[in-house]
Amino acid sequence: MSVLPARSSTRSPVAIALVTALASFTIVMDTTIVNVALHALAREFDAPLTTIQWVTSAYVLALASVIPAAPWAMGRFGARRVYLGAIALFVLGSAASGLAWNAESLIAFRALQGLGGGLITPVGMSLVLRAAAAGGRQGMLMSVSGLSLLVAPALGPVFGGWLVDEVSWRWMFLVNVPVGALAVVLAARVIPADEPSPGRRLDVPGLLLLSPGFAALIFGLTRANESADGFAAPDSWLPLLLGVALVLGFLRRAFTTGAPLLDLRLLRHRPLALGLLSLVPFVMGYFGSMLLTPMYFQLVRGDGVMESGLMTIQLGLAAGVTMQLAGRLVDRVAARWIVLPGMLLAATGMGWFAAVAEPGAAEWQLRTSLAVLGVGVGATMMPSITAATRSVAPADVPAASTLVNIGSQLATAVGSAVMAVLLAGRLGGTGGDPAATAEAFRGTYVWAVALILLAAVPAAFLPGRAPARPDAAPVGARSEEARQPASHIR
Structure with a gap:
């Protein structure tokens, strides 16, 4: 599949990272917008919330089902073709969702969206890692590509609330069409063609x-x-x-x-194993807490959807700015000395927020604690992934990026479910009292803080030696060890 031919076999790594960031931003923004609009969709279709929940569940299930096939698909058809096809499928599902006539059709079209969205992130990460292998600066490129993962969840509730209240629920999905179409055109221009490897059979x-x-x-x-x-x-x-x-x-x-299907022997590669061991509990704690924060502002403080989004926007902005700085720093400084302080700072910010989360809490304390949390998250996420995948051999990049994405997706789902169940259990005996409700949130946040501190243990064993400078050897020059598949590196 090709919309416009790539002009040459090489492209600016930064351009590739920016294009993957645009595509990822679209799918993450879409997810956060839909999450805040479920009640509005229930009213629109006169359907129970248990049915409308499948608008989200069908998407997540389709996404989860297709991720494991990403390495094979990239080998069989080429990463560029798979990436363009995945974005096109996501756009098609978005357009169909925006034209849905009942809850059942919307759920089916959301599943179609998920099939495309599930391939966009792992394939996009593989493209960025390949571009980084040619020119170095992996940390910087990963931070540019991953910017959407932190900024979109902060902007989504605000944008989604405005669309639902002032425009139409249909534009939650239709807005993806022009943005996704632009992503297809740009990806076709900047991502170099790669040769498929049809000899590999699907497991x-x-x-x-x-x-x-x-x-x-x-x-x-x-x-x-x-x-x-x-x-x-x-x-x-x-x-x-x-x-x-x-x-x-x-x-x-x-x-x-x-x-x-996935070569788990890659986990013998110590940086990849440690990166996953530190990333999974951190994602569980952080993204699980993202379910709690808007609910706190709405249930305890009585804020609306848009107001609660505005109260958390500094978290995403702080995370995005810090990620850009940390991504450049991790190309020169050992990952351990960035990730470990980042996790401790994130735990401090979240613990501070939990400590002051009373009905009449001072707004400056809530905003400042969330900003501190954002700084810690920005110093953790992409440096962790960079440390995990930096020395993986090019042939192993698709499998490694898929392992990271499977771990992240499962950790997000587990963290969100666990936090929701813990909160529901604590809210059961509050009787709607604001002080008791606030205490329920505070007690649940303690578990999120504990998970982040747990992630700091393997993070302390991440590589402690600074990476070789990208200009230390000619482009393409690799050590004998680096030429070996990552599964053979001890």
């Missing part, structure tokens, strides 16, 4: 184990979030049990077959 048994297993885990976690019984509900723990069984089956196959 069908592995796909039939991992994709349904991943989807079952996400479904069980989603049901736990929606059910009054939480994880005790049969429609929560049964899918979770099935998902665990399927994933364990995949793990057994991955270590016994010659060409698995």
Whole structure:
């Protein structure tokens, strides 16, 4: 698939990172906008909230199902073709969602969106890592590409509230069409063509184990979030049990077959393993807390959707600015000395917010604590991913980026579900009293802080030696060790 031919086989790595940032911004913004508009959609279609929840659930399940196939798809069809096709599919699903005539059609079209959105992030990350391998500056490029992951969740509630209140719910989806079309055109111009490797067969048994297993885990976690019984509900723990069984089956196959869907032997590469071990609990704590924060402003302080979004906007801005600085710094300073202080700063900001989250809390304390949290998050996310993937051999980049994305997606789902269940349990006995409700939020935030501090333990063992400068060797020159697949690096 090609909309416009790439002019040459090489392109500016910064241009590639900016294009992937635009595409990622579209899908992250779409997710956050939809999350704040579920009640409005329930009113629009005269449907119960349990049905409308599937507007989100169908998207997440489709996204989860397709991510494991990303490395094979990139090898079979070429990363550029897969990326253009994924964005086009997301745009098609967005247009169809904006024209939906009932709740059922909207849910189906959201699943179509998810199939495209699930490939955009891992394939985009692979493209950025490949561009960085040619010219260095991986930290800087990853920070540019990942800017949307932190800024879009902060802007989404504000923009989504305005669209729903002042324009139409349909434009939550239709706005993706021109932006996505622009992303397709720009990606076709700046991303160089790559040769497919059709000789590699798809590990069908592995796909039939991992994709349904991943989807079952996400479904069980989603049901736990929606059910009054939480994880005790049969429609929560049964899918979770099935998902665990399927994933364990995949793990057994991955270590016994010659060409698995995902080469888990990559985890023998110490920086990748440590990066994932530190990233997963951090994502659980941080993105899980992002479910709590707008609810605190709405339930405890009585703010509207747009007001609560404006109260948290400095978090995304602080994270975005810090990410750009940290991304450039991690190209010169050992990742450990950036990530570890970042995590401790994030825990401090979140703990401060939890400590002052009373009904009559001073606005400056709430805003300042969230800004401190944002600085810590910006110093953690992309430097962690950079540390994990920096020395992965080019042939292993698709698998490594997919492992990072699977870990992040599952951690986000687990963190959100766990925080929702913990909060629901604490809110049950408040009787609507603002002080008791605030105490319920504060007690739940403690778990998020604990997860971030847990992530700091493996982060303390990230590489402590500064990376070689990009200009220390000619472009393309690599050590003998770096030429080996990452699974062979000890």
